[in-house]
Amino acid sequence: MAPNTEIEELKQAVSQSPENTYLRMLLIRKMQHYGEYKEELESQINMLLQFDPNNKDAKELLAQIAFDKGRTSTCIIILEELDNNDVLSTNGKLTLAKAYLKEENHDRARELYEMVLLMDPDATDEDLDNAFRMRATKSNDNHDDSFLEKPDIKFADVGGLENVKKEIDLKIIKPLDNAELYASYGKKIGGGILLYGPPGCGKTFLAKATAGEINAAFINVSLNDILDMWHGNSEKNLHNIFTKARQNTPCVIFFDEIDALAAKRSDMLQSAGKKVINQFLNELDGIQHDNDGLLIVGATNTPWHLDSAFRRPGRFDRIIFVPPPDTASKVEILQLKLKDKPTENIDFKKIAKRTKNYSGADINALIDIAIESKLEEALQTGIPEPITTKDLIAALGKHNASTIDWFNTAKNYATFANQSGLYDDVMKYIKKEL
Amino acid sequence: MQHPILQRVELLISQGRIVDADQQIRAFLQDDPTSEYGRYLLAYILYFQGKSKESELITIQLQQDDPENPAYLALLAEINMREDELDAAEEKGNMLLQMSPYEVQFHNLMSRIKFAQRYFDSSLKYANSALEIDPENLEALNQKTLVAGMLGDRQSAKNTILEALEKNPEDPYTIANHAHQLLKEGNVKEALDRFGESLSLNPNNSLARYGMQEALKSKFFLYKLFYKYFDLMGRLTANGSWGFVIGTYVLYRLLNYVSRTNETLSPIVTPLMYLLLAFFILSWIINPLMNLYLMTNKYGRLLLDDDDKKMAQYTGASLLIAFIGFGLYLTLGGETNLMAGIFFVGMMIPLGSFLAPYDMGQKKKLTMFTVGIFILGVLGLVLQNDALLTGAFIALFAYQIYMNSVAISSSARKKE
Structure with a gap:
């Protein structure tokens, strides 16, 4: 049946039984799709409301027509009434937000739009976006290829950390290289690993080297790439990153400070953060999208603040402790950092042994202190002298290992919250080294 | 809507990562130094770090710009509480209640202020009024549990904590509070389990850390008795406490008199008298002695702070010297050995308390006084000088009275 004929028949039926609101609503819904009935549509809705004054769908339609015809205040009156009774649909709320915007009531428009996005992140509107979400659009643009890297560093470039490298090799690289063998034993390939340990101990470098080792693309995600002040945008940013990674497999996505994105939901004051967590879990599970060829690496200094949902199988179920560098690694770091600086007969081993519990970042600080005091001397004497072992030893007294505080906290968790054996490696390290 | 960095700072605060929060908020304020909420968060972080003066300064500035904002007044009240300026805190608490009589958190604040002032009945009243406004408020439920427990109303404490657990069974503070009530009921084993559970969720929870120590010590029957005794003493008013102390002293003198003058009753009364004396001395030194035990326990070691450990070691050393003194006296005789034994038993009182005074401002003075007593006593013993030794005993007595x-x-x- 041609639509127009259908509408005419419905009109006849409605005129014979004008109180039949169901029929009239059918007619209205049909008319809605054809521009030529625009004028008549409004009168049909008004008629329907005479018989069924509480019909919220009809009221929303009437408000939409009023908005389209530029009668913004009429639209606002109708929709506010529905909103006050908590019966306004998401679309209705969007119309109301747009009406507020038209009336230049920006605060209310923005407030309502944020609420809509909180309920449904996909319920976007171009006009409202243009008015309130300029930042988000800009930040999304940055996510193009600029954040994709192809690291040329490998495990051989990471000084020390032999046990950690071995563990990553066994848990991640070997499965990727021998996919079929692992699959035949039902072992998982790819997925997520969590690196944790004191700050400044090379977790980022290690993640990059992992990507280099498997010749994969690397995306280093910082908090600023994700978090956005508008509701819905953080989830969108996160999804965009995963989409980009899925388009560039094999790919390693590295989340630094993952505790901020995957914090315990009980610690979250705002519901927006919880929505990001849900989105993250969704992406990790890869239910809607294929995560084959994706390796997700998270790094954190505070694994105890991570929501336990992230440690479930299939997510970050392989957890690796990254300790401070050992003596051999510290020698390598010292040699590397002092390579282009004026030095004289430095006893690297001696310094490395004296820097107990120093992280890579602490060694940097140590060298900085030594250089600063050397500069001070040079300014006084006018003669620049090379850095010596003595200078570095003197600097030791001015800098304490930053990992100590971390180990004190970790010890608490390893003692009281180690039911699953999560902190066994930390405990072993504490007993051996501290 | 909150700026992402401010959201991050809020999260860091709720995770108790105050140093990280401090770094983030300062970086944020460098870009946006006028942000009111940013400055408020900085003030809040400073308060958490114990930097009351700095926090107060920023909060007062904020309050001057926006005098109607109750959040600033509430933070100032918290700062007052931290600084033990309880009257000032109360004044602000009352102002907040006048401004917003139905704001549950201000009723909770007043309940905490009254609790700190030791007005337990008023504290309970405010916890109840908070619950009238919001019967599901977790803080109010916890506060009511704490106060009811303190007042000895076990049933009310039990009902309230079960209600709180129903609202949030995984909140570390609520679990610790439950454990605390179990401990008060004498259910040490279950209390230990619950404190452990709370610590596994948050090892820095102060109530759980304190409670775990008490529960570990309460595994010993003697300490369990003292725990009950301390709990009962906490419920007495100042007059009641003085009455108890003076009453005990009078009883001791009476027993002493009967012991010396009545031969028939002496065999019963003399042990009673020594028992009373031992009870009195133990009430002062049982804590550091039990802390010595905690130092041998894998959980206990982590729960004690450095001062506790030091006091435990000093008290233990003093007890050892006292034993040696008594041992030498019993085997070789010699009044000096006996006096050394007695002196080092007495010395356990200051050594077990000088680093943990009620008013932390007194720590230095008490340390000096303790060192003074020690030097006086040791000189008296080495030089066998009665005057010095008597001086040391008088100082010990004065210390204990003070x-x-x-x-x-x-x-x-x-x-009230």
Whole structure:
């Protein structure tokens, strides 16, 4: 049946039984799709409301027509009434937000739009976006290829950390290289690993080297790439990153400070953060999208603040402790950092042994202190002298290992919250080294 | 809507990562130094770090710009509480209640202020009024549990904590509070499990850390008795406490008199007298002695702070010397050995308390006084000088009287 004929028949039926609101609503819904009935549509809705004054769908339609015809205040009156009774649909709320915007009531428009996005992140509107979400659009643009890297560093470039490298090799690289063998034993390939340990101990470098080792693309995600002040945008940013990674497999996505994105939901004051967590879990599970060829690496200094949902199988179920560098690694770091600086007969081993519990970042600080005091001397004497072992030893007294505080906290968790054996490696390290 | 960095700072605060929060908020304020909420968060972080003066300064500035904002007044009240300026805190608490009489958190604040002032009955009243406004408020439920437990109303404490657990069974503070009530009921084993559970969720929870120590010590029957005794003493008013102390002293003198003058009753009365004396001395030294035990326990070691450990070691050393003194006296005789034994038993009182006074401002003075007593006593013993030794015993007595009076004035229950 041609639509127009259908509408005419419905009109006849409605005129014979004008109180039949169901029929009239059918007619209205049909008319809605054809521009030529625009004028008549409004009168049909008004008629329907005479018989069924509480019909919220009809009221929303009437408000939409009023908005389209530029009668913004009429639209606002109708929709506010529905909103006050908590019966306004998401679309209705969007119309109301747009009406507020038209009336230049920006605060209310923005407030309502944020609420809509909180309920449904996909319920976007171009006009409202243009008015309130300029930042988000800009930040999304940055996510193009600029954040994709192809690291040329490998495990051989990471000084020390032999046990950690071995563990990553066994848990991640070997499965990727021998996919079929692992699959035949039902072992998982790819997925997520969590690196944790004191700050400044090379977790980022290690993640990059992992990507280099498997010749994969690397995306280093910082908090600023994700978090956005508008509701819905953080989830969108996160999804965009995963989409980009899925388009560039094999790919390693590295989340630094993952505790901020995957914090315990009980610690979250705002519901927006919880929505990001849900989105993250969704992406990790890869239910809607294929995560084959994706390796997700998270790094954190505070694994105890991570929501336990992230440690479930299939997510970050392989957890690796990254300790401070050992003596051999510290020698390598010292040699590397002092390579282009004026030095004289430095006893690297001696310094490395004296820097107990120093992280890579602490060694940097140590060298900085030594250089600063050397500069001070040079300014006084006018003669620049090379850095010596003595200078570095003197600097030791001015800098304490930053990992100590971390180990004190970790010890608490390893003692009281180690039911699953999560902190066994930390405990072993504490007993051996501290 | 919150700026992402401010959201991050809020999260860091709720995770108790104050140093990280401090770094983030300062970086944020460098870009946006006028942000009111940013400055408020900085003030809040400073308060958490114990930097009351800096925090107060920023909050007062914020308050001057926006005098109607109750959040600033509430933070100032918290700062007052931290600084033990309880009257000032109360004044602000009352102002907040006048501004927003139905704001549950201000009723909770007043309940905490009254609790700190030891006005337990008023504290309970405010916890109840908070629950009238919001019967599901977790803080109010926890506060009511704490106060009811303190007042000895076990049933009310039990019902309230079960209600709180129903609202949030995984909140570390609520679990610790539950454990605390179990401990008060004498259910040590279950209390230990629950404290452990709370610590596994948050090892820095102060109630759980304190409670775990007490529960570990309460595994010993003797300490369990003292725990009950301390709990009962906490419920007495200052007059009641003084009455108890003086009454005990009078009883001791009476027993002493009967023991010396009545041969028939002496065999019964003399042990009673020594028992009373031992009870009195133990009430002062049982804590550091039990801390010595905690130092051998894998959980206990982590729960004690450095001062506790030091006091435990000093008290233990003093006890050892006292034993040696008594041992030498019993085997070789010699009054000096006996006096050394007695002196080092007495010395356990200051050594077990000088680093943990009720008013932390007194720590230095008490340390000096303790060192003074020690030097006086040791000189008296080495030089066999009665005057010096008598001086040391008088100083020990004075120390103990002073500490008793401070303890009573600081920890006795007050009534309005």
